[in-house]
Amino acid sequence: MKTVFSPRHLGHANQLELVAGAIVPGFELTSRAEYVSGRIKTVGLGPILPPQEHDLTTAARIHRQDYLDFLPTIWDRWTAEGRTGTALPFTWPTRGLRGDVPPEFIDGLLGYYAFDAGCGIVGGSWDAIKSSHDVALTAAGLVQDGERAAFALCRPPGHHAGAGFMGGYCYINNAAVAAQWFRDNGAKRVSILDVDYHHGNGTQEIFYSRADVQVINLHADPMQEYPYFLGHADERGTGEGEGYNLNYPMRFGTDWDRWCQALEDACGKLVAYNPDVVVISLGVDTFEKDPISKFKLKTEDFAKIGERIARLNLPTLFVMEGGYAVAEIGVNAVSVLTGFEGN
Numbered sequence: 001m002k003t004v005f006s007p008r009h010l011g012h013a014n015q016l017e018l019v020a021g022a023i024v025p026g027f028e029l030t031s032r033a034e035y036v037s038g039r040i041k042t043v044g045l046g047p048i049l050p051p052q053e054h055d056l057t058t059a060a061r062i063h064r065q066d067y068l069d070f071l072p073t074i075w076d077r078w079t080a081e082g083r084t085g086t087a088l089p090f091t092w093p094t095r096g097l098r099g100d101v102p103p104e105f106i107d108g109l110l111g112y113y114a115f116d117a118g119c120g121i122v123g124g125s126w127d128a129i130k131s132s133h134d135v136a137l138t139a140a141g142l143v144q145d146g147e148r149a150a151f152a153l154c155r156p157p158g159h160h161a162g163a164g165f166m167g168g169y170c171y172i173n174n175a176a177v178a179a180q181w182f183r184d185n186g187a188k189r190v191s192i193l194d195v196d197y198h199h200g201n202g203t204q205e206i207f208y209s210r211a212d213v214q215v216i217n218l219h220a221d222p223m224q225e226y227p228y229f230l231g232h233a234d235e236r237g238t239g240e241g242e243g244y245n246l247n248y249p250m251r252f253g254t255d256w257d258r259w260c261q262a263l264e265d266a267c268g269k270l271v272a273y274n275p276d277v278v279v280i281s282l283g284v285d286t287f288e289k290d291p292i293s294k295f296k297l298k299t300e301d302f303a304k305i306g307e308r309i310a311r312l313n314l315p316t317l318f319v320m321e322g323g324y325a326v327a328e329i330g331v332n333a334v335s336v337l338t339g340f341e342g343n
C-alpha cells in the first residue's frame with residue numbers, strides 16, 4: 001500500500017491547549033506522525049510519497065469560504081497584537097448569543113470559527129494544515145487511478161472540523177474533502193467510516209443533509225466523552241440525508257467484543273448503501289493505553305479492523321485521524337493497514 005506523507009506537518013509544533021483547567025502542551029504531537037511513518041518503513045508497507053499541491057476548490061465545496069479565508073490569516077492577526085505562543089480562543093457564541101456575525105478582532109474571530117480550545121495555531125500551523133489537505137487529496141488520487149487502497153498520513157487530523165469551524169486538533173476536514181473529491185470525480189456514492197474513539201462531529205455536520213455521502217461513526221458515547229454535543233444514536237441525517245448518518249455510541253470501557261459488534265453492523269449498513277469508494281477516518285485512540293481515551297482495544301485488535309474493512313471489497317482510502325499513545329500509535333495504525341492487506 002502506498003502512503004502519502006509530508007514533512008511540512010512538523011511546522012505545527014509546540015501548540016498549547018486547555019485541558020482540565022490548565023494550559024498544557026498539546027497531545028497532538030509531531031511525533032505521532034513520525035512514529036507512524038517509521039513503522040511503515042519498519043514493516044515495509046510500501047513507498048512513502050510526497051503530496052502534490054492542490055488548491056482549495058474542493059475544500060470550498062464542503063467548508064465555508066469565509067472560514068477557509070480566515071485560517072491562513074490567524075497567526076498574522078495574532079502576532080499583529082504583539083503576541084507569541086499559541087493562538088487560542090476563549091469566547092464562543094453559545095445559546096443566546098449571536099453566531100451569525102463574525103467580529104473584527106482576532107479573539108472574537110477565533111471563538112467564532114472554533115468550538116473549543118483544542119485548536120491552537122502557531123507560526124507553522126497553516127502550512128501543516130494545507131499540506132495535510134494535500135496529503136488526503138493526493139492519496140485519493142492514487143485510489144482513483146486504480147490502487148486498491150492508499151494511506152493518507154494526515155497531520156493535523158480533520159474529522160472534528162465542520163463546515164465553518166475548527167476544534168479538537170482539526171482545521172480542514174481531510175476525509176470530508178477527499179469524499180467530496182471522489183464525488184466530483186465520478187463516484188456516485190461515497191461512504192465514510194469513522195473508527196476514531198471520538199465522534200467525527202465535523203464530518204457528520206458537513207454531510208448531514210446529503211444522500212450521496214454516507215457517514216458512519218463508531219465512538220465513545222457523547223454523554224461521557226468529547227465532543228459531548230453531537231454523536232447520539234438518534235442523529236440519522238435530515239431531509240435528503242435522512243437515514244444516511246449512522247452513529248454507534250459506546251460506553252467507557254468498551255472492549256473488542258462489544259466494539260466489533262458495532263463494526264459488523266456498520267459494515268452491513270455500508271454494503272447495503274453500495275458505495276463506489278470508502279473513506280476510513282482512521283483513529284487508533286480506541287487503544288487501551290491511549291492517554292486521553294477510555295476504550296479497551298488491544299494491539300492485536302487493530303489488524304482485525306483492517307481485515308474486516310478489506311472484506312468490504314471496495315476501493316479504500318485510509319485517512320489518519322487520532323491516536324495519542326505515541327509509542328504504540330505507529331504499530332496500531334499500521335496494523336490496520338497490514339491487516340487490510342492480509343499480512
Ligand SMILES: [Zn+2]
Pocket residue numbers: 196197198283285321322323
Ligand atoms: Zn480521537
